[in-house]
Amino acid sequence: MKRLLFSIACRVSTASLAIACFTSIQVLQVYAVENANINVSGAGAVTIPAGQSTSDFNISGNGGTGDIPIRIGASSTDDASGGILIGSISENGRSANTTTAGSETLYASSSTSLDGSGGLNLITRRAGEDTPDTVFPGGARFDANLGAGYFPFSEGWLGGTVSSTAGSTFNSFNLNGLTSANISQNLYGNGDNVVTFPGVTDSRRQGILLANHASDTNQYTLATPTPSGDGFTITTKPNNTNGSAGTSNQSMSFVFIPRNTPGVTLGRVNGGNSALPPSTAFQSGSAVTIVRELEGQYRMSIAGQTPSSGTLLVTTHGGPTGEGTRASDNMITYQASGNDWVILSQDLAGLNGSGQDTNENEYYFDFAFLPFSGGATGPGAIPSVSSLTNFSKSRVFAWNANVAELSAGNNPGETLTTVPQKTSDVEVTPLGFNRGDNFYAVDGAFLAATDGVMLASVREGLRDNSLTGGFTEYGLASTTLLRDSWQVGTATSSASPGGSTEFNINHAVAFFGADSGFQMGSNQLVNMTTSELSFTLSGLDPESNGVLMVNPNTNEDNFLTVTPQGGSGTGWDVVLLDNSGEPEQTPASTTNDGFNYVYLPYDAQNLVAGVTQANGSLISSTNTAGFTLSKVGTGEYKLTIPGKNPNTGMLLLNSTAEGNGDNSVVYENDPDGFSFRILGIDHKTVDEIENQFLLTEPEDTGFSFAYIDFESPPVLQMINDADFDQDGDVDGKDFLTWQRGFGTGSTLAEGDANGNGSVGPEDLAIWKTQYGNTPLAGAATAVPEPSSAAVVLLLSTMIVSFRKPKVN
Structure with a gap:
């Protein structure tokens, strides 16, 4: 695209105060983003439909099956050195003859390659595993329609192309705004590279990355933000091999597009399922609507645009730390459908038109729509993180979670989680995984272990899941890393060893940012051979200074007792009990797993907290003028905080070994409508369950508690x-x-x-x-x-x- 540069020169006459101005016009050969929709007929003819390209995007003949020479502007000799070419397959399958009778539907992946004279070619190859009697084996050249975009370095786009002649270490770099130091090669394994960008401190929110394999081989490329948001993980793997096999450091091209870049509609999509609709983690530009039509099949529309008014580019997300997500061995294609696009995600094990949903607790794909008229010239300014989110590692925030069991299975789509109350200035999106497992995105990004510590409590008494074929039980709550050892989530399970281990139940969550100043930690191990851990924090009297709140760091039915050491004790006795191991036996069955903790000092602002005996009398607490606590029945306690209720905040709870050392603690709404009803739950043995001694009666229990207000969470007084x-x-x-x-x-x-x-x-x-x-x-x-x-x-x-x- 050529630009006309107007310059105006003015001369002022001091005598007459007249102003004379002169206009000059210069023609500069400066390229903006160039893009096109490309159709490839069965006869090998390559065309661009009328009106479906920018002025300087050209096809330079036909290079053969699956090979399309591209020319940007008058000459192609500087295309490879001067920018980044990205292609996406715009066809959801093409019919091809077999070696016997009939035909089959085959699918393709796209890549780019050098043409030997400084130009670029688009390459399409058959994707998926081999099928009987196929004319096109897996990885072979195969014609397919594409959408393509070229991002010139002269306009400031960050990215480039890197390659490896040996398939292990990159030794050729053509980068803009980056150096080889921005690429951490094979960080999570061979072929899993992390790329960082200047000015990008949270890749989860500040923009998207488009990526392509960049050589004429049967590879394709996936890209996704790293867990902490410091960059993007780019993975290259074979397009005909299912699972994680075959990843290697092959050539790749990539370009970063900042959020809110003028002339581009872009976004990041979270996968959905039959219960949870797909959603955009974020998007900018024109309004986008995306709905799930079938498993793994989505219909997307963009306000004011159609498939003929611009080009859609899509990059599949892989695993943030390499392999491990459901989408990391999927192929994504799309095609026009009226004024919409139908996007299809399929597993490489068998590309047969049957889509595959992701486990909705992962990113699905990044997309960018480039209009032919009024499109982007250069990238927008990289937005500051503070302009995009109220999330901060220096904050504490919390929410309530309601979990509906749609059926008793353990697959995505059989549970649905909602967030009825939360800290109001952050958006908390529940993205449930399956029965008993829940993840949450905050302002468009999943919470990572590096962000802080998550704690959870069950906020429901006896839960009846019998209508869906489940159980009627009390529950337990843990917080753990449920995805690739980085993504923080909650795990709820049954309090009954005779029931189901994973159990859907309502719960509440508090997240303490890593920079909030509170003493906290993750995965503190309890040694099974000693039955307990004497846990200390320097300079603290555990009976009077504050409360230690903990959660098991596991996706199992474990629970903890946390008992302040009295007398000359300097810490807490922490016992981690395995509910499946009949915790009422003597000595109690313990596990060698870990726990997460946050220490809440009583002098923190906005905090209501304390430790109570089984009879309801307080051992220590914050100012008792701020709350009342009373024992109202066997194992039942009532906490009232003036002006607060279970809809304005949540409770963290831990049982102590005082009275009964095998009890857990949950809470529910008190019948008065504004107080908390706290319940001590006795854990029965398998024999007791078999003899119909069911968990229907609470038991007196000593416990510690902390109220976390949604709008005014605890803040350390000293800061x-x-x-x-x-x-x-x-x-x-x-x-x-x-x-x-x-x-x-x-x-x-x-x-x-x-x-x-x-x-x-x-x-x-x-x-x-x-x-x-x-x-x-x-x-x-x-x-x-x-x-x-x-x-x-x-x-x-x-x-x-x-x-x-x-x-x-």
Whole structure:
């Protein structure tokens, strides 16, 4: 696409104040994104339908079956060195004759290759495993229609082409905005490479990556964000081999498209199933609608666009750490259907038109639509992460999860999870995996182990799943890594060893960001031979300083007791019990698995927490003016927090060994409609279950609890206290205290907002944020922040009042 450059020069006459301007026109050969829809007939003829390309995208004849020479602009000799060519198959199968009678439907994958003179060719090869009597064996050249886009380096696109002559280590690099140092080769295994991009700190949210295999061989390429969002994992594997076999460091081309790039509609799609519709993790540009028609088959529409008004490019997602996802051995193609596109995902084991859904807790594919008119010239600015999400590792947020059992099976689509209440300024999307397993995306990205620690509790009493052929039982909750050892999720199971291990039940989740300041950790191991772990945190009295909240780090029916060590004890006794191993036997059956923990100090703001005996009396807690706790029946306790209820926040719960060392704890809505009913659950043995001693009666249980408010979650006092004069509130007097202490070298009695003894300029910013609050340590309420205008007005008034009079 040629551009006309207008320049205007003006001359001003000082005598007459007249302005004379002159216009000049220059023609610059600067390419924007070039794209086209390409049809390949059965006779080998290659055409671009009328009006379905940009002006400088050209076909340079026919290179033979499955080989299409491309020319960008007047010459192709600089195409390979000057940009990135990406192709996608735009045909959901093509009929081909067999060696005997009849025909078969075959599918293709696309790649690019050099033409020997600096140009680029699009290559299409038959995908899938061999079928009997086929004329086109797996990996052979095979004609197919395509959509293609060329992204010129001159416009600033980040990406390139890398290749390996030996199939192991890349030794040829043609990159723009990157160096070879941006590519970590074979990081997760041979053929699994991680690519990073300058300015991309969260690849889960900031944009998409399009990728292609880049040589004339039977390979195809998958790409997906890394778990922590620091880059993209690009995997190259054979297009005729199912599973993880055959990955190798083959040539690949890739281009990063920032979210909100003008002239592009793009997005990332999460897979769905019969119960859960597909969804976009994010998208920008024109509005996109995507629905599931059949298993693995999706219909997508783009507002104001049709398959003839632009080009659709699609890249399949693989495993973030290599193999391991359902889509990582799938082939994705699409074709036009009226004003829509029908997208088909098939497993390489047998490409026969039968789609395959993904396990919806994974990314499915990235897509970009490039219109022929008004399309992109260069990439948009890479958006800051803070402009895209309210998620932050410095935050704590929480939500309630309702789990519906649609049938008693253990396959995707047989459960449906919803989030009825949550921290309001983050979007929590439940993406259930199967029975008892749930994943959650926050503002479009799955939560990774590097993001922080997740804890969960069962928020339901006796659950009746009998209508779907399931069981009526109490439940247990764990938090664990359920996908490739990086993706954090919840696992709920039966509290009855005689029932089903995995069990659908309502639960609640709290997520503590890795930078929130709380002491936390993952996968702390409990040694089975000692039955328990004496767990300590430096400088803490476990009976009076706070509560240790834990979850098993496992996808099994384990549970924990956490008992503060009394007397001269310096920690907690943590026992991890295996529910399948009859936990009531003596000594209790234990497991050698690990646990996740978060320590919540009682002086944290907005926290209601404590440890109670089996009779309901408190051992220690936050300020008792903020709640009431009473024992209302055998194994039943009522927690009331003024102004709060189970819809405004959630509880974390752990049983102690006090009274009964084999009990777990759950909660449900109290009949009064605004309190929490906490239940201690006795775990029966298999023999008791067989003799009809069912889990229908709670049992007195000692436990620890912590209330996590959805809108005002716990915050560490020491990092957020601008009450410099320590009178119980943050007001104008604290500003005066700050003003008197700042810059004078004096040390205030109570120190700064971070407890360092003196004040500095950063404390004024904290005061602005906290002005109007009442930071009561351990209280359950927080006063909303004042408006910015109110703070500015107060500051202006106070600064003026302290200004010295002018001396003439």
